[in-house]
Amino acid sequence: MAAELDLVLRGGTLVLPWGEAVGDVAVRGGRIVGLGTVDGHAAEEIDCRGLHVLPGLIDSHVHLREPGDASVETIETGTRAAVLGGLVAVFDMPNTNPSITDVARLDWKRDHLKGRAWCDMGLYVGATKANIAGLAELEAQPNVCAIKVFAGSSTGDLLVEDDESLERVMRAGRRRICYHSEDEYRLQARKPAYSSGMPHRMHAEWRDVECAFLGTRRLMALARKTGRPAHILHVSTAEELDYLRDHRDLATVEVLLNHLTQTDEAYDRLGGYAVMNPPIRDARHLEAAWRAVADGTVDTVGSDHAPHSRAAKERPWPDCGAGLTGVQTLVPLMLDHVSAGRLSLSRLADLMCAGPARVYGVVGKGRMAAGYDADFTVVDMKRVRTIEESWIASPCGWTPFAGHRCTGWPVMTIIRGTVAMREDEVQGTPGGAPVRFGR
Ligand code: DOR
Numbered sequence: 001m002a003a004e005l006d007l008v009l010r011g012g013t014l015v016l017p018w019g020e021a022v023g024d025v026a027v028r029g030g031r032i033v034g035l036g037t038v039d040g041h042a043a044e045e046i047d048c049r050g051l052h053v054l055p056g057l058i059d060s061h062v063h064l065r066e067p068g069d070a071s072v073e074t075i076e077t078g079t080r081a082a083v084l085g086g087l088v089a090v091f092d093m094p095n096t097n098p099s100i101t102d103v104a105r106l107d108w109k110r111d112h113l114k115g116r117a118w119c120d121m122g123l124y125v126g127a128t129k130a131n132i133a134g135l136a137e138l139e140a141q142p143n144v145c146a147i148k149v150f151a152g153s154s155t156g157d158l159l160v161e162d163d164e165s166l167e168r169v170m171r172a173g174r175r176r177i178c179y180h181s182e183d184e185y186r187l188q189a190r191k192p193a194y195s196s197g198m199p200h201r202m203h204a205e206w207r208d209v210e211c212a213f214l215g216t217r218r219l220m221a222l223a224r225k226t227g228r229p230a231h232i233l234h235v236s237t238a239e240e241l242d243y244l245r246d247h248r249d250l251a252t253v254e255v256l257l258n259h260l261t262q263t264d265e266a267y268d269r270l271g272g273y274a275v276m277n278p279p280i281r282d283a284r285h286l287e288a289a290w291r292a293v294a295d296g297t298v299d300t301v302g303s304d305h306a307p308h309s310r311a312a313k314e315r316p317w318p319d320c321g322a323g324l325t326g327v328q329t330l331v332p333l334m335l336d337h338v339s340a341g342r343l344s345l346s347r348l349a350d351l352m353c354a355g356p357a358r359v360y361g362v363v364g365k366g367r368m369a370a371g372y373d374a375d376f377t378v379v380d381m382k383r384v385r386t387i388e389e390s391w392i393a394s395p396c397g398w399t400p401f402a403g404h405r406c407t408g409w410p411v412m413t414i415i416r417g418t419v420a421m422r423e424d425e426v427q428g429t430p431g432g433a434p435v436r437f438g439r
Pocket of ligand 1: 063095154155180275276277278306307322323324
């Protein structure tokens with residue numbers, strides 16, 4: 001008898017948008033065609049009893065560095081890491097070398113990912129003071145998740161720091177803009193107070209709470225003036241979270257796994273491997289970030305996966321590269337937070353699936369429902385496993401979370417009906433496709 005279905009996932013606990021239920025999922029042609037009790041005959045059946053079937057989780061904030069330094073990361077290695085870590089899609093930042101700031105470079109990247117990416121990819125485009133006139137056209141290109149504005153300087157050469165230019169960016173186009181929000185003037189004014197070789201914890205003093213809070217107040221004042229929706233990336237302070245609660249008509253909020261997991265003790269333990277922008281801060285901010293997860297202020301959680309070479313990380317502060325790897329460890333660590341009772345699996349799916357879909361306008365993905373892409377992250381909440389550096393697929397080869405014991409682990413990544421990872425092995429060939437977005 002010919003199979004009428006391509007795949008059935010049998011008997012897992014489905015984490016559906018409307019709650020958890022034990023049941024089956026039927027897949028045909030890369031899409032979900034049935035949920036609940038599935039009777040049909042399938043070419044492939046996967047026993048999911050005892051496992052949770054989550055909608056395919058998305059990391060909406062990664063830096064895969066291509067074009068750039070292949071000894072640190074590429075699209076192939078970064079997406080391999082993503083599927084090993086249970087992700088079905090990543091949204092890739094534009095601060096590469098060169099940066100993705102025009103249609104030709106965007107077209108290059110979209111072509112280049114085909115046959116190389118193991119998971120699906122959304123593509124950011126970068127704003128510069130020179131490309132403002134072309135931003136409306138650029139954000140309307142296929143597979144663009146958003147314009148990214150670095151309003152404070154970080155890795156790479158993207159920077160739009162002054163109010164006049166920021167307002168012009170906001171008046172060019174109409175989709176939600178993503179911001180790196182640290183006030184560049186305050187960053188530069190404070191820099192001379194610090195010198196090479198000072199302790200790494202000075203990073204959080206230099207790029208202090210007011211740097212981030214002032215950056216966000218300035219951006220939201222301009223967003224209010226222009227009416228342009230904003231997604232404030234990696235919100236790292238209690239002050240910003242309180243403030244943004246009063247701006248939810250315009251603002252959506254990203255918090256990073258790092259800011260939910262690490263505090264400033266990490267500087268003494270990890271040195272340069274704790275340095276990122278905006279910085280890891282004290283426990284007051286971590287607690288505020290969890291309260292913001294609990295009360296719905298946070299829309300998305302991402303990794304801000306930002307690989308640098310070991311040599312770059314081991315330079316004295318502040319010359320060490322800023323940014324931490326995380327695409328492969330995001331799901332295991334979030335599952336560990338679920339196991340510790342900090343959030344539910346439903347809220348995790350909301351933050352890493354429905355949230356990205358809502359904020360970026362994903363089409364046909366990001367929801368476990370009939371007709372949507374058959375994307376699943378299958379997890380074993382009983383699995384206890386320690387994160388080891390030998391597991392890391394990124395060529396830079398390190399993780400700030402080595403030695404962290406996780407309860408809960410992704411055991412299968414299924415993308416548009418095809419198993420991309422099963423029990424730590426990537427399957428087949430890189431089949432990732434560009435993600436579609438509404439405009
Ligand atoms: O720590 C960071 N690293 N923050 C950023 O904004 C950029 C990133 C990178 O690309 O290295």
